[in-house]
Amino acid sequence: MSVKYKLVVEQMEKEILEGKYAFNTKLPTEDELMKKFDVSRNTIRKAIDILVDQGYVYQVQGSGIFLREFSKPGCITMKNMVGLTREFPEDEMTSKLLEFDLIEADEQLAAQMKCKVKTKLYYVKRVRYLNDEPFVIEESYFNKDTIIFLNKEICEGSIFEYITEELKLNIGFADKVISADKLEQEDATLLGLQEGDPTLVVENTVFLNTGVIYDFSREKFHYSSAKLLTLTTK
Amino acid sequence: MSVKYKLVVEQMEKEILEGKYAFNTKLPTEDELMKKFDVSRNTIRKAIDILVDQGYVYQVQGSGIFLREFSKPGCITMKNMVGLTREFPEDEMTSKLLEFDLIEADEQLAAQMKCKVKTKLYYVKRVRYLNDEPFVIEESYFNKDTIIFLNKEICEGSIFEYITEELKLNIGFADKVISADKLEQEDATLLGLQEGDPTLVVENTVFLNTGVIYDFSREKFHYSSAKLLTLTTK
DNA sequence: TATAATTTGTCCGTATGTATA
DNA sequence: TTATACATACGGACAAATTAT
Secondary structure (H helix, E strand, O other): OOOHHHHHHHHHHHHHHOOOOOOOOEOOOHHHHHHHHOOOHHHHHHHHHHHHHOOOEEEEOOOEEEEOOOOOOOEEEOOOOOOOHHHOOOOOEEEEEEEEEEEEOOHHHHHHHOOOOOOEEEEEEEEEEEOOEEEEEEEEEEEOOOOOOOOHHHHHOOHHHHHHHHOOOOEEEEEEEEEEEEOOHHHHHHHOOOOOOEEEEEEEEEEEOOOOEEEEEEEEEEOOOOEEEEEEEO | OOOHHHHHHHHHHHHHHOOOOOOOOEOOOHHHHHHHHOOOHHHHHHHHHHHHHOOOEEEEOOOEEEEOOOOOOOEEEOOOOOOOHHHOOOOOEEEEEEEEEEEEOOHHHHHHOOOOOOOEEEEEEEEEEEOOEEEEEEEEEEEOOOOOOOOHHHHHOOHHHHHHHHOOOOEEEEEEEEEEEEOOHHHHHHHOOOOOOEEEEEEEEEEEOOOOEEEEEEEEEEOOOOEEEEEEEO
């Protein structure tokens, strides 16, 4: 595991986060980066492409590579597939497992997860707290055909790590549908809000790299404390 | 303007939209695409990268290129910088100009647009209707230093086209911060909703390719008819 | 204002590694 | 195990946009 462009990305990301460059100032040119990392131009350009995609930098033809203002404070960046633990390094993120069950897919779930009706699914409901304040309610459905085993203990830790490290599955991509809605009584109570108050809803459909859906989840965020960030590039 | 990889993207996008391939089925291999379009492997890979980014296809090493289920019906894809006219080809999108003014930036706007207080800004407030139903309230601020001229007529057409075609400015990238909020009385009326009802809010900060902010806008969507879609790739 | 140098963008060819079928 | 197909990496050439002279 010594992919050159990834090493370049990691090193440059580190330098950027350490504050080595100021916003809208020039970074080293591609030529200089080639010499610095002793790799080809293609490798540098591949690494820069990733940094552009992640919103760290932008390039201007004929001019150079510039630092972009990134990470609006308190925002959850949507570029990550899953797991918001790392988004708030300064804050304390805890979670409480409310429900854990093995159920069968009804028609609606089967349609959303592109599986057959009555397919066995693990159902997990959690509330996550940011500095002891309720932040998001999370309901997940995992297809048992792919996630062959799950239990409460795993759900109280990191499901993501279990899937990638233990089951050695390769997560590929995800769809996220974002909307707003009125809270029902039960969810409102969990978030410390009133029935009918707004909530920011994110529905995730998560695929393995093979195109198989293994997870569908619905997150209901506390409307006044959650902000999502997406970056677009040309 | 005959950039090869863009021609490949356009042609493949066309074939995909015409339904030439079924979901999760294999597309031609990179090798076959090279021959079909008579270009190098790098050019094919660059084109495929874009199609992957747009959510059309995914690649599996050693296996092939597969069609991904894209475009959830009725969703606004966030991959586009600006302009939702094209998102609803089947439906009729109209808009009404509510306010047009030349104002001066207060402290908050100056901070958001990274300009000096009292910088001249064009202020535009519109409501947009989807099939005659109110869909979104849009408030935009354009920095007059960059957008040197704007009038009501332009605002009633496509501001985006005016900026790119007439002013020949090169739009580079955008930040989008998504949240949910309670509607105030005035906005609720415009959307045909009640005060206190939810709204899906998107705040856009739009940059030229040089890193200069020329536009800040806030969109308040009708909570029950608007859904945003973001796609993540590894 | 015009020209040259700099810097990124596009495109080609080749070789080898790695995952999948 | 072998063949296929995508992933990584190198090199070179020229075009286009910006910046410096």
